[in-house]
Amino acid sequence: MDDARSSMSLAGQNAWLVEDMYALYRRDPSSVSESWRDFFSDYRADEGQPEPSPPPPSAPSPASSPAEPESPPAQPAPQGEPIRGAGARIVANMEASLAVPTATSFREVPARLLEVNRSIINDYLGRTRGGKVSFTHLIAFAVVRSVADHLPVMNSTFVEDGTGPRVIHHDHIGLGIAVDVEKSDGSRTLLVPSIRESDTLGFRQFVDAYEDLIRKVRTNKLSPDDFAGTTISITNPGTIGTRQSVPRLMPGQGLIVGVGAIEVPTAFQAADPRTLAAFGMSKVITITSTYDHRIIQGAESGMFLKKVHELLIGEDGFYDDVFRSLGVPYEPVGWSVDVMPADHEEAHLRKQVQVNALVNMHRVRGHLIADLDPLALKEPHTHSELDPET
CATH class of the missing domain: 3.30.559.10 (Chloramphenicol acetyltransferase-like domain)
Structure with a gap:
């Protein structure tokens, strides 16, 4: 379990899950699996985020000066939604990744x-x-x-x-x-x-x-x-x-x-x-x-x-x-470079004839690649008549 714990400290993407499972464990240890109970038996959660530093002391007030026209009251800043738990862990992980x-x-x-x-x-x-x-x-x-x-x-x-x-x-x-x-x-x-x-x-x-x-x-x-x-x-x-x-x-x-x-x-x-x-x-x-x-x-x-x-x-x-x-009893299709002569129309017709011939070969000789070796005693072989490369 020490190896697992060390690994998880490195794999920060998963830290949020650890916190969620730890919360369940604290409420009811039986709610998590035995492997998680073993993991948490000596687990110590992070001590938390550092306390914010106190604000700097304000500067002494200047001597009174003539009153200025009042500005319109400032609009309250949006409060936003606090990021806690798993979300806070993700924030910490992403910030940690910036150090790499x-x-x-x-x-x-x-x-x-x-x-x-x-x-x-x-x-x-x-x-x-x-x-x-x-x-x-x-x-x-x-x-x-x-x-x-x-x-x-x-x-x-x-x-x-x-x-x-x-x-x-x-x-x-x-x-x-x-x-x-x-x-x-x-x-x-x-x-x-x-x-x-x-x-x-x-x-x-x-x-x-x-x-x-x-x-x-x-x-x-x-x-x-x-x-x-x-x-x-x-x-x-x-x-x-x-x-x-x-x-x-x-x-x-x-x-x-x-x-x-x-x-x-x-x-x-x-x-x-x-x-x-x-x-x-x-x-x-x-x-x-x-x-x-x-x-x-x-x-x-x-x-x-x-x-x-x-x-x-x-x-x-x-x-x-x-x-x-x-255990697939066929040869995989291989990589080959296409050939297209300058006379595209004639080459296209020639290719079409070859495709038709290949289709016909599979109709009349397709049995040659039937899977008749359930014990896989022989290497698969594609007959030349059925091979697109030939």
Whole structure:
């Protein structure tokens, strides 16, 4: 529990929840779970906000002077609404985040391969054991693999004590998942539970751990251990249409990744779908890397986003690993560059003939990719007659 408490002191986004649970615990210890009772057994709440300093002494009154015309009475200042409890914690957290010198890198990534392979995965899952894979699952897993396999410097934390500034390079990645929560009064806030040692998980185990945390958030079953060990966070405001964001980086973490909406570039959003198809226009997604500039440099952040980009277009066998982990008995669609000769009309006709031939091949030879290996003893193979690349 000491590790959990230490982690929560770093993961300030969740401090409001601790205060809410502590208030319930003080009123009735049985109203919280055993893990929370254990956590609060030696918990000491903050001593509170410092007392405001007394106002400076007023200057001595000047000698009486001739009376001036009276000014109209001043209007009373708006009293406003006091910010207390969870709201006050959020204020404190945001002010604390200002002490972290950050910078942000942006990268726009084509999302077509992400869409197509996700569709293949979910179609297979829908016909077999059920369940779905989200875009966030795939992007978050690409973030973990990029850091763990290529840019471990992104998994670092700045600390300062009596010996001076230091950097901690973590052995494993604790991935914090920012989850939007609507409270009973209609207000909204964030919870950031963590997938501990996410770099040791295959994709299927990663999705299971992710969904387990989301389920706990929705059912109010989170325990202190669910917040322990966060080293990197990811937030996805793209689910509500935000194209890109620069989220706040909390003390104790070195990186937070923002994920934007998946959409056609703004300049083409009113275009005819046939025009987009003729141009080979893909939807795109903007991914941001906000990092602690004391321990991570801009070039490292840029290389990190470059690697995420490469994984999301299928390099390093990313989708092969995903399909294999989920037991999908097909080969993933790969990335290829479109070819359009100068004679567009003839090229279009040639492509249409090839598409018709591919459709016919799937009609007469589609049985060649039927799933006849329930024990997964053989690697999936796509016959050349059924492969769009050939």
